[in-house]
Amino acid sequence: MGILFSRPGRESSSLPAGAFAAGNISSLNSSSIVPYLGVNTGLYSAPLPPIPLEWIVSPSKIDGSCPNGAQILTWFAITDAIITVLVPLFAYRPFVHWITRSQLGKRKKNSVAFTWTITFACQLTANAIVAGLMGSTYNTLSMLHIFTVFISRPRFHPIIVGLLRCIVFAKRPRDWDKSTIIKRSNDDRVEFPYTDAWIATSISELLLLLISAIFTGVTWNRLPSDSKAREYASDHVSFMSSTPGIMFLGMLAFVPVYKRYGEAYPIEGRRYETGRHWGVTISSDGRTRVGVKKGKNKTTLKRVANAVCATLLLGYVYLVQWAYWTRYLEMTGALFCPTKMIQSGAVWAIFTLFATIDRNTVWQNRGSKGNTTYKTEFLFSEQDMKGKKIVITGAGRGLGRALAIVAADRGAVPLLLGRSLQALEQVRDIIQSRSGVSAATIVCDLSNTSSVVNAAEQIASSHPDIDILVNNGAHFTDGAFQNQTYSQIVSVINSAVTGTMILTKDLLPLLKQRPHADIHNVVSMSGLPHARLTGASLPFRAAKAAQDGFTQGLVEELNGSPVRITSVYPGLIEDVSPTDEAWGLKRGLSEGITNKDVVDTILYALCAPPNVSLRSIVIERTHSDFLV
Structure with missing residues (x-):
């Protein structure tokens, strides 16, 4: 994975001098490792470390062993897999309605403009807790730097939420026309239940990618220019810097965050959507109605094509994150020795799932046989x-x-x-x-x-x-x-x-x-x-x-x-x-x-x-x- 985003001739295929694979205890004998144990702030001195100071997560003295690169990546993967499996449930409004017994919700017209802050705050809080767990163990380290290092960890769940935003839909009855859950002029009473979850998740992810890109670029460029490690990782750092732009492109073009109602089609009005044509409907009593009809096959094809394009674009961001971490863990030696990995993974999973819950869009259940449908708004309480x-x-x-x-x-x-x-x-x-x-x-x-x-x-x-x-x-x-x-x-x-x-x-x-x-x-x-x-x-x-x-x-x-x-x-x-x-x-x-x-x-x-x-x-x- 580390060589996936390397350009031939730009980076050497061999490790730079003084670099060791993560978990390699023999690196404790190296003069490029020992002086920097337990230090993630300050100035550089010769010999230079194989990674930026700000990326060091290790104690000042290592008596036992450190997790190797495979173990660290497995830690990331298992945490991400748990989140990815559960996110479709926690982001789905009917499930949230059932699991919380109607306590969450009452979607408001402009509430989605603010709920992304909850999602973003949950991600920041999770990283702050992880930084506290590791910083309290390695008390010589700056918790702020640990906090920022783990913001750049790979996150797969935004891809799933974006994909579900495109392809999961439900046809709603006419009595929903007065509600804010559908907007008939834009969606033909077809609701996409993951829309608000996608809007909140994507904006939060964009901000996390911006923080990660800035931190990665600044810290690696702060390494002295004669550092071979800086050259070895330069392409991956550049690709990390491009991820916010790619994410922003996906949010604008393929899974637009500005479209709360209707299909996730890129920059296209309802009237001109694919598959629409004039047609005549004849009822059983002989009455005719002329109107615009919609070809289901063409709509489905376009919906799937749009989802595939969005997945590829967001998948690029995810692969860049994995490639960067793979390359990074090839050089750290004992300088990256995270502790309390299970507890940290649990914190990330809990806060990510909580952040994904669609708080704004839960409606009162009036269905039966396990089906959840929703009521329209009314001036007086419909509980009566x-x-x-x-x-x-x-x-x-x-x-x-x-x-x-x-x-x-x-x-x-x-x-x-x-x-x-x-x-x-x-x-x-x-x-x-x-x-x-x-x-x-x-x-x-x-x-x-x-x-x-x-x-x-x-x-x-x-x-x-x-x-x-x-x-x-x-x-x-x-x-x-x-x-x-x-x-x-x-x-x-x-x-x-x-x-x-x-x-x-x-x-x-x-x-x-x-x-x-x-x-x-x-x-x-x-x-x-x-x-x-x-x-x-x-x-x-x-x-x-x-x-x-x-x-x-x-x-x-x-x-x-x-x-x-x-x-x-x-x-x-x-x-x-x-x-x-x-x-x-x-x-x-x-x-x-x-x-x-x-x-x-x-x-x-x-x-x-x-x-x-x-x-x-x-x-x-x-x-x-x-x-x-």
């Missing part, structure tokens, strides 16, 4: 939803379906009520696959009194610890009053008023037993005074007005109880699903509202602190003339 049982009527479709799915995503346990068992089971399966939550399905026709009573009895027997009731279900009709049939009128009134009141009455004792409970009635703006009769029929409007009166009466009757009452008045809403791409689309000022807007509002109110009650919430689009 975790584990709570929420009864939702009309949960088989529309707003109720969307609310059940998103509530489960945030840790709640939905109890799905609706007329169609098949529709409820479909929602249950979606919830199970997305969040691992087992939602209960209960058939309940709000227009049928016996069905409502049976549903309430099932809830009381199987789930007496309910926390939330969302009265969302209602039979909707439109058209002129004269065109409404008797059965339609009865169904509308019974579902919105009678059924809702009976279900609430039967479940209210369960809710009162809880330390904190909520009832949300989705009334509709049609039930407000002075609302235009737009779209909805007169029976529906009358039913919603009655439901509004019932809600206001509940507020008065339950005053002083642990049950909060909230009435929600959405206007005309577009039916979108959390499983569709339209769920995450941002809308313009003049566009209408969707299920997502109502779901977000309901969850906002449910997550409010217990001392905060949002009584009435009207939701309409900005440019609306629904109210007169």
Whole structure:
């Protein structure tokens, strides 16, 4: 390894006079060794030592033996191997989340700009401890010089972190769009979990290489020019001086530290990435969507090629470090006799692994079956939803379906009520696959009194610890009053008023037993005074007005109880699903509202602190003339 970076004709292939291999005890008889034992500061005198004074790590008197070059390099290699094996775990956010039980984290927007200082400080601390261990044994040596000598030891783990940054990724769901863990405009909801670990590790490594290059260059050039050892090591010293530049090139071009989101492609925008082309997507119902499609094979090929180039570049830095140490240990004799090697290796491993832990990017777990996924940010604490049982009527479709799915995503346990068992089971399966939550399905026709009573009895027997009731279900009709049939009128009134009141009455004792409970009635703006009769029929409007009166009466009757009452008045809403791409689309000022807007509002109110009650919430689009 020592001759790998030597230039023919520049360095002699034979050891210079006065140089001995590390661990060679016969070097104690040499006049170039004995005067410098236990001395790593001061001025040079004849005869010159085979290594710079600052690189000497030895006692003033050696009675036993010293480790040879193979033993020292093995010490480095074993320490590096342990670190390299464990770093992929300690740098991986989901593992850190699991091992620390969610204690680390809460990624902030600009936190990565500061966490590299922790990584760098850990490396400096480890070297300071090693210098203290050896300096306390060899008390005639300068600990500062020992500290700086070992900063130049080979470190392989930055290569692994850089490689993993390029090739390890995970596709995230749409409900992450509001989080700082992904940035949809840059990464198409593809997260690279090792990104922040790479940024912190690479900046720290660059600074360590700078210190090493400066120390190596200055100390070897301080050797008098007539030193044969200086000439023997000159090329390796020059290559050591080049490592910060090579590392910086890798950080800029191949694994860029300035790209926190998206692929680790060199200086390339998202829009022009390899494999993108215009294409048409046709859904099962015949709807078409024109957009930019991404060729997976080309993306994978480029990702792998980029990782290979980065590995080769960073591998050069690692080989230079090994070549330098191999050449150095050919000349030291008894002047490099490190002690407490096992303890020092343990210190390096512990502090490097601690430094690699991705502190900023741990998110709350909401997965199951061993899979770790993450929640989006919310103004109020989402812990208020975790584990709570929420009864939702009309949960088989529309707003109720969307609310059940998103509530489960945030840790709640939905109890799905609706007329169609098949529709409820479909929602249950979606919830199970997305969040691992087992939602209960209960058939309940709000227009049928016996069905409502049976549903309430099932809830009381199987789930007496309910926390939330969302009265969302209602039979909707439109058209002129004269065109409404008797059965339609009865169904509308019974579902919105009678059924809702009976279900609430039967479940209210369960809710009162809880330390904190909520009832949300989705009334509709049609039930407000002075609302235009737009779209909805007169029976529906009358039913919603009655439901509004019932809600206001509940507020008065339950005053002083642990049950909060909230009435929600959405206007005309577009039916979108959390499983569709339209769920995450941002809308313009003049566009209408969707299920997502109502779901977000309901969850906002449910997550409010217990001392905060949002009584009435009207939701309409900005440019609306629904109210007169």
